[in-house]
Amino acid sequence: MMNSALILGPGALGRLLAAYLDQQNRVALIGRQASSRPINLVTPEGEILSRPVPRITADQAPRQPALVHLATKAYAAQQALAELAEHIDPATPLVLWQNGFQVQEPLTRRWPGPVLCATTTEGAYTQGEDGVVHAGRGHTFVGHLDGGYPELADNVAKMLARASLSAEPCDDTRRRLWHKLAVNAAINPLVARYRIRNGQLRDRPFRPMVTAIIGDLNSVMEAEGITTPENGWEAMIWKVIETTANNRASMLQDVLANRPTERDAILGPLFEAARRHDIATPHLNALWDSTP
Ligand SMILES: NC(=O)c1ccc[n+]([C@@H]2O[C@H](COP(=O)([O-])OP(=O)(O)OC[C@H]3O[C@@H](n4cnc5c(N)ncnc54)[C@H](OP(=O)(O)O)[C@@H]3O)[C@@H](O)[C@H]2O)c1
Structure with missing residues (x-):
């Protein structure tokens, strides 16, 4: 057996x-x-x-x-x-x-x-x-x-x-992991910080925050050689926000339950890549500082 x-x-x-x-x-x-x-x-x-x-x-x-x-x-x-x-x-x-x-x-x-x-x-x-x-x-x-x-x-x-x-x-596992990481980085820290459901990111004041983060993600991904999604990062990330509008992301659930979050696993690799390629990521930095 x-x-x-x-x-x-x-x-x-x-x-x-x-x-x-x-x-x-x-x-x-x-x-x-x-x-x-x-x-x-x-x-x-x-x-x-x-x-x-x-x-x-x-x-x-x-x-x-x-x-x-x-x-x-x-x-x-x-x-x-x-x-x-x-x-x-x-x-x-x-x-x-x-x-x-x-x-x-x-x-x-x-x-x-x-x-x-x-x-x-x-x-x-x-x-x-x-x-x-x-x-x-x-x-x-x-x-x-x-x-x-x-x-x-x-x-x-x-x-x-x-x-x-x-x-x-x-x-193409590496690409898939980085794509998922990009989605998680754009959604999870913000919804955890503001304790909102994913769909609320579509509204002010959050929408421009997401757009700014996608800008940083775009530069890091490009430097790291990660293939851009078919319709671009913006389209991919907003689509996920749309389809998960009612969800409470795992990082928010962790914050609400007073558990440690996976912040390091999601944002850490982006910072390492940014450092390696000498890229400024001001919006991701701010996210790091404000994420539990
Ligand atoms: N849940 C989902 O729907 C989902 C979906 C996609 C991806 N993921 C990913 O899958 C991973 C697991 O997520 P999860 O939601 O299942 O987390 P979780 O509910 O926190 O489960 C993790 C489990 O691992 C146990 N554990 C930790 N250290 C251990 C050790 N040394 N020996 C034995 N058990 C140990 C924990 O026990 P203690 O509580 O005692 O530490 C806990 O039971 C995460 O990376 C998450 O991002 C989850």
Whole structure:
């Protein structure tokens, strides 16, 4: 029988992956505490499903898992993986699910096994100790930063798709991660600071702030050699604001819940790139200073 896939980080995304993948594959969810309670999934259609996913601690992990889905926040990813790495084969393939572009490059270079990155528009949040609400269906792209391991990316995408999580492999992961980062940078810090829903960015006084930030993003992306979206950064970012108008972005949810935000993972890579290319980013700088 195929070895279990492990999901490291039993938060919103980890529980979501566990609850769906469990229908088709052997999976175990790794957290700080083991539990014998099932995961309760609320589907976007409102169905409530109970999944008996094994929930274990890192030291109980099988030595040779088929794969590890790393599903912590970006700031916790390296530490969580280091704890698990003591117990599993270093050749184990990893899938990184973090937003931003903070952990993807170092883990891809340092982890001895293959490393894929996933970018997803699935939306989920936790409910109580054991629940996850699948708030909105999305799509996931999965691939290696440099386009390597296409067969593995294909298998992972198929595994997700078989479990009803729409997914496809891609060979332009780096570009997709930077595009998502640009969208997150234009939306998340502002909505978190002003505690507004995404759609309110369309109105004054926020609209010109978004436009100014897109100007900075444009310069950084160009210098970094990231292909401009088909209709330009403005069109891409305003379209996301439009389609997510009613949403409370993850960074706002973190601020409201008094949790740390993923500010560093989202804005940090932009500053590093700006420094490397000697580009002034006054609006991004102001965003950094005002983001929790
Ligand atoms: N939620 C979504 O809909 C969604 C969508 C797209 C992308 N993402 C991205 O996916 C990543 C995870 O997001 P999330 O919403 O699932 O975050 P989350 O709800 O905060 O879950 C992260 C989980 O990781 C656990 N964790 C942290 N360090 C750990 C360690 N050393 N050992 C074991 N578990 C550890 C946390 O436990 P503690 O609470 O005990 O620290 C928490 O349960 C983020 O980068 C996010 O941007 C999320």
